[in-house]
Amino acid sequence: MTTAVDTLAGALARWLPAQRWYAAKDREPREVLVERVTPLLDGDPALRHVLLLVDGERYQVLLGRRAALPAALAGAAIADTPAGVVYAATRDGELMTRLLGRLRAAPRGPVFEPEPGARVALDLPARVLPVEQSNTSLVLGDRYILKLFRRVLPGPHPDVELHRALRAAGTPHVARLLGALTVEVDGGRAALGVLQEFLPDARDGWALATADRTAFAPEAAALGRAVATVHGALADAFGPRNPAVPDLSDTADRLHRRFSALAGGIPELAPFEPALRAAFDRVRTAPGPFTLQRVHGDLHLGQALRSGGGWTIIDFEGEPGQPLAERNAPRHPLQDVATMLRSFDYAAHHGTADPDWARRVRDAFCDGYAGVLADPRDQPALLHALELDKAVYEVAYERANRPDWTAIPLGAVSRLLGAGS
Ligand SMILES: Nc1ncnc2c1ncn2[C@@H]1O[C@H](COP(=O)(O)OP(=O)(O)OP(=O)(O)O)[C@@H](O)[C@H]1O
Ligand SMILES: [Mg+2]
Structure with missing residues (x-):
């Protein structure tokens, strides 16, 4: 699929400006480079974690691929390729349900680490929040919320660092941090997302x-x-x-x-x-x-x-x-x-x-x-x-x-x- 993803650059360049989280959304990017592809699931549907360099800025996207896209996912399509339709996997509850459990230590791939003492169920059914914001959030079994950052920036991320410190201090008034997703880039770790307790009645x-x-x-x-x-x-x-x-x-x-x-x-x-x-x-x-x-x-x-x-x-x-x-x-x-x-x-x-x-x-x-x-x-x-x-x-x-x-x-x-x- 790597080769297929490489050929996707043009399709991604057209798709990105329509995404709420894409910062420079008023114009098409000049250059989209596929930096790294990590296979998370093979078969149909398939799931890939992808780091992109968009005009030099690093983003993460999750790409699904199916031989045929169900009608409910028609709006998520990014490109038709000989291997199937490539689409925005964060819209696919079936794939997102399996995401956390697939984030194992693939070499240089994304990793999920629960906070010390947190017992995290890895297979809760995923529901995608209907509105895209600066990031993309998924609700897992009405127990957790998984926020996937879109920009990938090396260094300590305030959403992780501050929540971790507030959790350690036992502070009320914040959602409990349960774990963090990270990836290695530029010789250090970059945050990809946070898993927190979900407040269903909020x-x-x-x-x-x-x-x-x-x-x-x-x-x-x-x-x-x-x-x-x-x-x-x-x-x-x-x-x-x-x-x-x-x-x-x-x-x-x-x-x-x-x-x-x-x-x-x-x-x-x-x-x-x-x-x-x-x-x-x-x-x-x-x-x-x-x-x-x-x-x-x-x-x-x-x-x-x-x-x-x-x-x-x-x-x-x-x-x-x-x-x-x-x-x-x-x-x-x-x-x-x-x-x-x-x-x-x-x-x-x-x-x-x-x-x-x-x-x-x-x-x-x-x-x-x-x-x-x-x-x-x-x-x-x-x-x-x-x-x-x-x-x-x-x-x-x-x-x-x-x-x-x-x-x-x-x-x-x-x-x-x-x-x-
Ligand atoms: N712990 C939680 N329990 C219930 N709902 C939550 C929780 N955390 C976030 N949400 C819901 O998810 C939405 C998105 O969360 P959040 O603001 O963290 O995302 P964001 O992508 O950083 O948004 P923004 O574009 O405002 O920066 C919130 O507006 C809220 O409705
Ligand atoms: Mg925000």
Whole structure:
């Protein structure tokens, strides 16, 4: 099948841009190289794990092959080859049911290792989550969720590292890590995926907040407590490596750099630039002392699941578009608070706008957080700058992806600057 896969490069180049997880999705890649193929299952259907170099960036794909594709898999087809139809195997429950059990130590192939003490059933029936996100997630027997990362980056992966540390600390409010998939590349190991406990009755915070704002409000304080508890555990777990800094000039410099990188060519942001930069500069003189620590890095209502057991924070991979070194860097924990507050603002503008609700929920969240760690509102200049930073990022994102939504973050930039710090 190796030869057949090699000839697939053209078909993969046409298929990739349609995949939600493919970062450069606005254009076809110039070059797709099949770097490594590991046979996981022979016969019909067959399963191959494939590492691709797409314009020099490494991705993993799982390819199935069948002599004839059942109708339910018609949308997964990638190419017709003399040996059969090659297709996206993550859409095939039959193959995905067998995946974990096939990840043995094939030379240089992908490996699944359960966490110490975790007893993992390897043959639970797989269900593919209907929506593709930055990664591809499979539910196994309603007991586990297997998230397959698409970009393959050598080095410690925050979704694995942080979940592992939080599990070791016995932290509530995170889904228990059961194991990790890795592969050897460039002389080191790269994470391919995480296996975690699945919460079958969970609904995410965005769904809850937009379905019934009134019912969500009392949940916000509990969410604030959960986030602060996770922050406290991350500070403890990575404590010796948490740098104490005399001031936040590095943070201010970073906010300026991000603004320069994001806002260039966005005329709607130009009038706000002087006030935005002044807000970033005020961070330099915020009263300390400060400790930077590992944080979630991309926290919003969609990353908080509410279930019988309370709030669970998921997806510690940071901003997927950023390099691993950036995602693993210590930050001020208020970054996560600021991004969650921005998410409340989005929810308040979904359907009929209700800014009062956003204010109430924001206060409830901060009250909850302040019950565990320092009150985020005690650092107004920092919180303000971090909210602005996120809103600028959102303006750039919405303009590129959902122009109809640009008014929400743009309105926030204007309102936050009008309100001062
Ligand atoms: N432990 C869990 N229990 C139940 N559902 C979960 C669990 N973990 C994740 N999910 C569901 O799977 C979805 C995808 O998970 P996750 O956010 O980790 O993936 P992602 O590909 O990194 O997404 P994103 O594009 O938002 O970064 C979540 O939105 C949530 O609905
Ligand atoms: Mg993610």
